Amino acid sequence: MIKIDGSIGEGGGSIVRLSTALATVTQEPVEVYNIRAKRDNPGLRPQHLEGLKALAKLCNGKLEGGEIGSTKITLNPNQVQGKKIGVRIKTAGSIGLVLQSLMIPAPLADSEVKIEFEGGATDTFFAPPIDYLNNVTLPTLRKMGYQGEVEQIRRGHYPKGGGIVRSQIQPLKKLKSLKLTEPGKIKSVQGISHCVKLPGRIAEKQASSAKRILSKAGYDAEIEVETYKKSEDPHLSPGTGIVLWAETENEVILGSSALGKKGKPAEKVGREAAENLVKQLETGCAVDQHLTDQLIPYLALAEGESEITSAELTSHTLTNIELVKQILGTEFEVDGEKGEPGRIQAKGRSDSAKT
The missing domain is CATH 3.30.360.20 (RNA 3'-terminal phosphate cyclase, insert domain)
Incomplete structure (x- = not known):
């Protein structure tokens, strides 16, 4: 079983989301402990829990510790299957963050994965807006062969949320490497x-x-x-x-x-x-600071060597790299300091043809 300390780096909910998403790719059981231990309200919040439940549905997995406030969870994933998943977020939690975690393993399915969100926020602080995912993230992932669409039906804002978003993700046999260094x-x-x-x-x-x-x-x-x-x-x-x-x-x-x-x-x-x-x-770099951390798991899962230049190496990006190295064993080389522009190189997994 993979064991991940949820307090490493920024110690936020992203550690739970990325760890469980990558474990779903490898089909290895994962335990995440000390979840959001550095926060004033530690443990799972509603949007984190709904994301975990959706991930468990996607991979027909068994989730333990799935309760509001829980500081430890385990997920025992199985094979990802094409299906339709409904995600209901009763708060103004970010739809984009939940969708990000599902987007990583969804292409492993044997047929199309449909995800429908009801509730939650499409536009909120410290999270990617759906407009950003549609116009920056997805066009970049398509360079790697990724096939996915996101439709924003209704926006959601704090405090009531109420967003409605639909996504379709197609199966993919392999993810191509990415080179974005000269814009x-x-x-x-x-x-x-x-x-x-x-x-x-x-x-x-x-x-x-x-x-x-x-x-x-x-x-x-x-x-x-x-x-x-x-x-x-x-x-x-x-x-x-x-x-x-x-x-x-x-x-x-x-x-x-x-x-x-x-x-x-x-x-x-x-x-x-x-x-x-x-x-x-x-900065003359080819990837903005927010897209950089989103790309890390895809660079690790791609076939071959990838290289990007980032406008800023954030602590979020560096934490994601450490998680990916720990779970997938991917080799990363980072040239640059936190808070500054930098270059990231990744040697994709040899068995990435499954992804």
């Missing part, structure tokens, strides 16, 4: 600025602010503004956000996002996302 010239900058249960001018101000910052840096941006008439708005909680992405001549995509909150000016939301994107583009 090349910027071809286009795009984005989506949204607001729900709020006046539409908020989304417009976010977009305008982002455009001004990007224009000063030499980039013309096309940003879609998504708003709703009060009588036609189906969302449960008010919220705003913006996701930006830049595509280069070498088909590299780097992204950035920012979320609104009560008392935070719309102009600041747009400026925050734009300044972050400009900062990452100026």
